[in-house]
Amino acid sequence: MSFPWANEYKPTSPLMQWVDQRLPLPRFVYNAVGGGYPVPRNLNYMWNFGILAGVALMLQIVTGVVLAMHYAANDKVAFDSVEHIMRDVNWGWMLRYAHANGASMFFIVVYTHIFRGFFYSSYKAPREMIWLLGVVIFLLMMATAFMGYVLPWGQMSFWGAKVITGLFSAIPLVGTPLQEWLLGGFAPDNAALNRFFSLHFLLPFVILGVIILHVWALHIPGSSNPTGVEVKQESDTVPFHPYYTAKDGFGLGLFLILYCALVFFAPNLLGHPDNYIPANPLSTPAHIVPEWYFWPFYAILRAFTADFMFIPAKLMGVLAMFSAILVWFFLPWLDTGPVRSGHYRPLFRKFFYLLVVDVLVLGYCGGAPAAEPYVMISQIASLYYFLHFLVILPIVSSIETPQPLPFSITEAVLGKDEHAVLSPTQPAVA
């Protein structure tokens, strides 16, 4: 779909005309991320993160495929094969650090993308499907990242695999058989490592497929924008190319600077020292933590310390942890207010910032040892997390009085001027 004023793909060279008639792939690209896709003209830098997430995935796939040429998924040699990459393979150290830190960068970008969606209510009609697919992508990413972290077969790999698959054992009746089925054994060993490698290689391509659906769904209503007001007229939009390709190019530069600073100057900053100790099934590290991007959810898991009614604490924690993400699937129907953008929702905005702080607190507690005061803090923070999505949002969206919206995107950009029309000869009023 597109707006009626979208540019049409008109190949000038005979070769491109020939291709276009037989396989309109360039036309498809032109309409998707080229001059043929009209985009609201007022997108701010928060709208860079979708493209950046795509770039991060490609970086992971490229570095990952290359690492797989040298890695050996066998519990006896996996750890040494990673060290072989770090020491002997040409540029192996860089490729591995790029892959490990690339995962962190991917999550930084995707978390920003998600919270942008929270603030601007990007999940609201008619964009529910984009949001739902996005949550699916996030779940797949978490699975992929978890299995990737197991592959070096260090202490954290091993005990992470044990703890995370142990979550499934909390499920009544089928739990333990399910855990043994997942691992192909009673504890993580060669069978688990091999299947995790296989799936870790596969899932990124599944993610890529869901991303294509995500972008497809995006192109039905077109991109949202910071005012939350839908596009009304041609002056509300600019073609994706060159406007947003240029803006994304700049954003990509900043992303790569941060990424390379990590890879070359602090490659182990976000990792855990224990993963440089080979896996030892007979000795547990003093303090098992997952990678930082799982910390908020890990804090929720650990917040349930007491059996509740007939539900054991362990099962409660697992239920809550999965619910913490599953609840995002229901967001479009929990927050039903007519206004999208947080800029025009004063009450919602306050709770949004509280949620940001809350998730940061959860993250901090998730990375801290399971001791007081962190457990009690994460209990309070988890409490707010669930109340925010399941109780506060429905109430706020029914009771709050939004601030007046601009008439159109053009008005929001150029100011409220009856005569303000976009034209190159008339200087714009900021």
Add this chain to the structure above:
Amino acid sequence: MAEQASIASATVTGEEGVRRRDFINIAAVSVAGVGGLAALYPLISQMAPSADVLAESSTEIDISAIATGQAIKAVWRKQPVFIRNLTPEEIKKAEAVDVASLRDPQTLAERTTAGKTNWLITMGVCTHLGCVPLGAGEGEVKGEFGGYFCPCHGSSYDTAARIRKGPAPKNLEVPPHEFSSDTVVKIG
């Protein structure tokens, strides 16, 4: 890249501005292209032999246990090497051949170390398509010229491991080697 933008701005800023802007846009895209190409280098380079593989590019072999007339298969760079202790008859046979008549003309002396012509050291890789010829192992067929015989396509090598018959174009390759002592040879 930024055609629309620069055309639109042309009316405002005139020719000068357009050229400067075009230059920056072209420069930005070119620099990005250079960066992308540079990033390919490690991705390609990683497939070249790694440091541990290169470290094993030479190997030392004890030849004290090889009696006259016997041969062993050693491994050098993950490929078989034949080390043969030639008998005087084999040496005589090899030297009797008219070198000019050979497909790949070489004398035995050119293929061995001076003073140690009885030690014939060659790759165990047929120069046709890379099979391992027979003849080094105990009781293996040596072919009609008494050297090596490749079962894949029937190449026959003589007692100096020179190609005499069959599809192979070259003599069995002599790897670079030197005798560290009377009993140890270093290959590579």
Add this chain to the structure above:
Amino acid sequence: MVRLFGPLVGLFFAVALLWSFGIGAYTAATDPSPPSAEALFVEHPKHVEFSFDSAFGTFDKAQLQRGFKVYQEVCSACHSLKQVAFRDLAALGYNEAEVKAIAKNWASKAQTFDPKTGDRGERPNLPADHFPAVYYAGQGVPPDLSLITKSRHGGAQYVHSLLTGYAEQVGYKNEKGQELLKMFPDAKTPDGLYFNPYFANLNLAMPAPLVSDDQVAYTDGTKATVEQMSKDVSAFLTWTAEPKLDKRKQTGWPVLGFLVFATALAYLAKRNVWADKH
């Protein structure tokens, strides 16, 4: 439906959390868990400076050679270095002949196995060989040292602190002046273990390895104090854990410089493109 069940689910989790919180708070108030000896007496690593600390810092090869000597003469009796190959020592500034000699003269030999006879034997190490395995029959399990600085919080500083941090346990006080054995009589170091406040549980099986000056004979004129030997071997073990550190930083600066330049250009290009839309 969602707006009906959503709040109910939310309240369910909220009540469960309050329940956990209440029980936790009650336990904390009535039966507080006592502080552990480890929490009060394990020290953070000392602050020592190394040549490779900063973003521009590189290894000091002379120091790495001294550190290697310490490893060879002191640590290697019990600790292996299996991720490192003799050929890697070329990075410390040794030439090919020296590397070959180090490998050949290394005390423990490479293991061989003859599949024809089943005989096990030994041969001198070659440059391509990794450092041989070390079998230690005494108390404790000496860890492989290849990655020790990367597998411990504090890295080289931790190793240095541990090597120089052995203390007399009787009468030991922390910075706050609390005395360990008075507060925790049970924490007395068992026989065969040694007290060290830099170790995670205060007691380790390794006796102080560096005990006297000139324990290792340095040949480059550096005074071999315990402090110096400890720093040198910590630097050496940083190299064994991260041999590509120098190359990493040397690659990083041009890459960052290029990216800053390219990003600045991208910013200008972006401004050009948007010039008529703001």
